[in-house]
Amino acid sequence: MIIAHNINALNANNRLKKNMENTSKAMGRLSSGLRIEKASDDSAGLAISEKMRGQIRGLEMASRNIQDGVSLVQTADGGLGEILDPALQRMRELALQASNGTLTDEDRENLQAEFEQMGNLVDNIANNTEFNGIKLLASQQVSSITNNTLSKPALKNIDWSYVNDGNNFTAKDIAYDGTGKYVAIGVSGGVNQIMYSSDAVNWNTSAYNPLPSDVIYGNGVFVATGAFSGHFGTDGGIIYSTDGVNWSNSINTSPPIDLKCFGTTTNSITFDGSKFVATGYSSDEGLWKTLTSTNGVDWSVYSNPDKIDCIAFGGGKYVGQGYGKIYTSTDGINWTCHNSTGAIGYSEDAVLCEGGRHFVVGEANGRILESNDGVNWNTSNVSNDSTKFTSIAYDGNQYLAIGNTGIGGKTVIYNSDDGVNWSLQKELSANGSIGTSKIIWDGKEFVAADKDGFSLGIPEYENASSSSKNDSQPLTISLQVGANCGDTMGITLCDVRTSSIGISAINIKTRDNAEDAISSIDKAMAIVSSHRSRMGAYQNALGHTLNNVESYNLNLTSSESRIRDADMAKEMINVVNGNVLLQATESILSQANQQSQRILQLLKE
Structure with missing residues (x-):
């Protein structure tokens, strides 16, 4: 027996402190409802939770x-x-x-x-x-005002980045729903394909492989035309999807027609804010047709005697092009013919409406036709080479036109602040033409079809100043x-x-x-x-x-909650367990402190 050190009391006291600390933690979690009250409770969990x-x-x-x-x-x-x-x-x-x-x-x-x-x-x-x-x-x-004259901020630069989707996919048309869903149609490894994405960076392959020529979004549905392939049989001229992933060709036409009329070149589709309008050629009937629909499923069929195969909507009117002539319409069905646009063909031309202006691009190499009203047209000689422009996008300040210089050439982008005067902005693919290219503005950046992927461009403008209110x-x-x-x-x-x-x-x-x-x-x-x-x-x-x-x-x-909140039942168990251990250690400590008294008793004897 020793008297200098009471080892049993020290050990009991140490256990008592630990039990009191554990009980205090459990009671603190019960009172706060949190498992993590301070960083020491769970440092990694706290960081994730914050x-x-x-x-x-x-x-x-x-x-x-x-x-x-x-x-x-x-x-x-x-x-x-x-x-x-x-x-x-x-x-x-x-x-x-x-x-x-x-x-x-x-x-x-x-x-x-x-x-x-x-x-x-x-x-x-x-x-x-x-x-x-x-x-x-x-x-x-x-954008800015100088001496009471409206002016736009000058474009400083467009920061382009290339995205390789990993599928060797080259898009010919892109649609965006305004809320984060992109759908692109094109070719992947020599196979016709539909792709979809939620950020324009990471793209996934749809289960279908039709051959569409145009895709557009409106009224909560994506609609693609020219979707004719063995997968859909002989009536795959129009397909639709509500999510860009699952597609269907189960549509109704009144009166019924063979939708093979919507081949991959002689068709077009646009959306006016309330309904879709599509045009195409019926190879079986030998007639041009116009179709309208509000949901992409039920279509009304009208005659198209003017053979209009390219259409777009903007500025409150439809503008169409066919066989080198321009047409306008207020309803997409009844058209008024205007003078020739100067376009030399019809099957590959495209009519576009961007930023309150109307454009015709296509076979007229190096040229873009532009108009303020869809009736009176001017020719802009954009480039001196064989560039064929296929698409235009507008971000509110700048127009961007995309095209290619022919087989073995390059895909190029020109920019303009007025839709009339253009300058070369960017050369994309230098590895051969990618055919029909597409560019869109999604509200944050330009998304352009590039060879085996996409190019994303974020514009940067000079700070605009104002000298008057x-x-x-x-x-x-x-x-x-x-x-x-x-x-x-x-x-x-x-x-x-x-x-x-x-x-x-x-x-x-x-x-x-x-x-x-x-x-x-x-x-x-x-x-x-x-x-x-x-x-x-x-x-x-x-x-x-x-x-x-x-x-x-x-x-x-x-x-x-699963990371930060306390499990109340578990903490109650810990409190009860801690109270029992506290009583036990207090009792042991009391007995250990009595050992010195026994030694004194021996000395007295």
């Missing part, structure tokens, strides 16, 4: 941003609805009444007074429909719809003032003027209806995006 919390907070704010975006779109839609009815509808009624030969000029003067008031109502609604100070229906694209808002606003930088969605606003929709100068003071007014009002109504349809599409897209964000937030919160 990153997740940042994402969760970001998603919560993104949800609020999306709801604000929905409110903005609904406000714009309401204003457009009021402009359509009663304002424009009443103006049309008055014009019809004034065109009646039973009225005198004095009667028409009386009608003119109300007619002018309705026009003022259109401007009043357009100028005063705002959301948080942003003019929604009187929007102008203003301007109250106009940008034509396109960007909504932050995700938790990270770049998770944005563009909302294009509109200008529906009478001066912008072509009815500011009309009157019904004479019968002839009244008849002209009817035509102008019909065009104005088509423009306003197109904008309203687009607002509806934005609202649907934002609704889907909101559902995705809320689902993502729920799953991420659940994951973060």
